[in-house]
Amino acid sequence: MSRKTLKNFSVSWLQVLNEAGEIDTTLCSETQQFTEKTLKSFYESMVLIRAIDEKALNLQRTGRMGTYASIRGQEAIQVGAAAALRPSDWFFPAFRATGLSVLRGTSIKTIYQYWSGDERGSVVPEDINDFPVSIPVGTHIPHAVGAAWAAKYKKDPIAILTTFGDGATSKGDFHEGMNFAGIFKLPVVFVCQNNQWAISVPVSRQTASATIAQKAIAYGFEGIQVDGNDVLGVYIAVKEALEKARRGDGPTLIECLTYRLSDHTTADDASRYRTAEEVAFWQKKDPMLRLKTHIEQHFAWTKADESALREEVDHRIAEAVKAFENTEALSPLEMFDTLFESLSPELLRQRAVLEKRLNEST
Amino acid sequence: MSKLSLIQAVNQALDHEMTQRPEMILLGEDIGKDGGVFRATDGLVEKFGEARVVDTPLSESGIVGAAIGMAAYGLRPVAEIQFMGFLYGAMEQLVSHAARLRARTRGRYTCPLVVRTPYGGGIHAPELHSESTEAFFIHTPGLKVVVPSTPAEAKGLLLSAIRDPDPVIFLEPAKIYRAIKEEVPDEEYLIPLGEARVVAEGSDVSLITWGAMLHPTLEAAAQMTAKGVQAEVIDLRTLSPLDTETLIQSVTKTGRAVIVHEAARTCGLGGEIAALLCERALLSLEAPILRVTGFDTPVPLPKNEKYYFPDCKEIVKAIETVVQF
Numbered sequence: 001m002s003r004k005t006l007k008n009f010s011v012s013w014l015q016v017l018n019e020a021g022e023i024d025t026t027l028c029s030e031t032q033q034f035t036e037k038t039l040k041s042f043y044e045s046m047v048l049i050r051a052i053d054e055k056a057l058n059l060q061r062t063g064r065m066g067t068y069a070s071i072r073g074q075e076a077i078q079v080g081a082a083a084a085l086r087p088s089d090w091f092f093p094a095f096r097a098t099g100l101s102v103l104r105g106t107s108i109k110t111i112y113q114y115w116s117g118d119e120r121g122s123v124v125p126e127d128i129n130d131f132p133v134s135i136p137v138g139t140h141i142p143h144a145v146g147a148a149w150a151a152k153y154k155k156d157p158i159a160i161l162t163t164f165g166d167g168a169t170s171k172g173d174f175h176e177g178m179n180f181a182g183i184f185k186l187p188v189v190f191v192c193q194n195n196q197w198a199i200s201v202p203v204s205r206q207t208a209s210a211t212i213a214q215k216a217i218a219y220g221f222e223g224i225q226v227d228g229n230d231v232l233g234v235y236i237a238v239k240e241a242l243e244k245a246r247r248g249d250g251p252t253l254i255e256c257l258t259y260r261l262s263d264h265t266t267a268d269d270a271s272r273y274r275t276a277e278e279v280a281f282w283q284k285k286d287p288m289l290r291l292k293t294h295i296e297q298h299f300a301w302t303k304a305d306e307s308a309l310r311e312e313v314d315h316r317i318a319e320a321v322k323a324f325e326n327t328e329a330l331s332p333l334e335m336f337d338t339l340f341e342s343l344s345p346e347l348l349r350q351r352a353v354l355e356k357r358l359n360e361s362t
Numbered sequence: 363m364s365k366l367s368l369i370q371a372v373n374q375a376l377d378h379e380m381t382q383r384p385e386m387i388l389l390g391e392d393i394g395k396d397g398g399v400f401r402a403t404d405g406l407v408e409k410f411g412e413a414r415v416v417d418t419p420l421s422e423s424g425i426v427g428a429a430i431g432m433a434a435y436g437l438r439p440v441a442e443i444q445f446m447g448f449l450y451g452a453m454e455q456l457v458s459h460a461a462r463l464r465a466r467t468r469g470r471y472t473c474p475l476v477v478r479t480p481y482g483g484g485i486h487a488p489e490l491h492s493e494s495t496e497a498f499f500i501h502t503p504g505l506k507v508v509v510p511s512t513p514a515e516a517k518g519l520l521l522s523a524i525r526d527p528d529p530v531i532f533l534e535p536a537k538i539y540r541a542i543k544e545e546v547p548d549e550e551y552l553i554p555l556g557e558a559r560v561v562a563e564g565s566d567v568s569l570i571t572w573g574a575m576l577h578p579t580l581e582a583a584a585q586m587t588a589k590g591v592q593a594e595v596i597d598l599r600t601l602s603p604l605d606t607e608t609l610i611q612s613v614t615k616t617g618r619a620v621i622v623h624e625a626a627r628t629c630g631l632g633g634e635i636a637a638l639l640c641e642r643a644l645l646s647l648e649a650p651i652l653r654v655t656g657f658d659t660p661v662p663l664p665k666n667e668k669y670y671f672p673d674c675k676e677i678v679k680a681i682e683t684v685v686q687f
Contacts, residue, residue, distance in 0.1 A: 122466045136458050142424050146431020178425030336470040341527040344603030
């Protein structure tokens, strides 16, 4: 008989670029030293996805788009993860990953279409292995796991990445997906964007765990907490996890600690449940500020460079908005056309009913 | 040809299709060494290996959710859920994802998967092991729902379900897994989804049913023949999409309909069929459409379950009522 400690666990933390814009190069392997070109491209991507986000909010406010979930404050996660992924990898997003989807190759127009209530916004281009967003929270996690399982079965040398928020970790599907991934040692990387708020409920009401990262331990694989406002830390953690997955060494959970600077969606008013002081505190930790500080200090990034970048981004978005607003209306009959590979007589009959109604109203 | 039970026919269909399709995977609880709690997958792990016949954790949403990811990736997953009463854990995966994937991505992704599960009562099992809640799934656009009624039907329908490019809920009548044996062709044959089967032709009344209830319905039809009433018996086979034409044609001919299902009455498929016949065959009707169904209560535990399910006697009464109306 005895009473003893069976296991001890620890959870690690990673931050490579701090709020002062300093990089700890000892945390980067020899092959992972960040060049001027890479750092500038990360910054450019951040500026792009923030501007896409701001334009979406603007389109919504002016009645040209529907309810929209902003990614403001979470750009470092999305730029870092996108840079670490290969085109052959697959990506399963929750609904707050607009930036990652765009950086993977989905057009800005498609993103605006989705949030304006047009199903064509969920049509991911054929050459991009991404799923459309999952509106039910966390239920896409088992899909990522199933795809990883299929990739392993087919011996495809790829990895699967899925993103979700802190709220999703309270859902059963998070548990079921993580459990499967651990048991079958699947090539999947779970990226939790812990932005500390699930609409009005703080992360302290989602879990009593000190970190979300530590939940991985219970499923038999590694979890790590990364400064989610540090694009370099996210990049390194995701890259290592993807390589591990592709090697056949199984899944990883990466908790990216960040903050939702915006309301939950345009239908929400976050001032009802959180303080202005808290938001101001996190605004100082804005992921873009520290990277900008770094490139200004080290690579003579000037105001002219900045305005040239902004101009280019604004132009690209203006073109996308134009394309979005000039898109031909979606035929209402389309609601039938891809429900099944072939439609039953009853569905064809109902389709004809709608067609007749449309003809009568014109 | 061999004389097989329904469960053996299911096993033969799975075996056949696993041999044909390297991209097909079976997943579920206890389906490996144990061969499934009803033995539907008996011997398959030995033949196809653990990578293709996968014992999963006890995790219904995980099973169906993972199957969706597999299907989208290009595999052909066939999942087993031990009892229909445990399928509810995967409801969100089926309704919010599997059913919608093709439509919401306008065909960019598809979801060719089969979820097999035993349904219905009559096996004296514990609570929640006798569910017949097919209406949940029939009501969900984007899913197909198939129910075989005999061993030979089970094989041909399951082969079609596996080959179908869209998600199929395949409900196996647990009550008759072993109760009847019939000749089942050894070679492959496909029974198209969406087509009902006229089991017996008749001119006086249409008896519309599916799955395990086909058998008491046939018994009732035979009793009525002795009384000079020619009943037409229709086995729906596919509950969604419904073969509306066969139903309308039959009732146009007979003028009378009795619908038999073991599911609860309210919002059961019988109500939908009655509405359809009223909308599209009203002038042919010579009597009210009657339903012989389970009650709007939970299925009782085994000691009282026999009072819940329709039986031959109740079906005969309903036929007599519409014929004499």
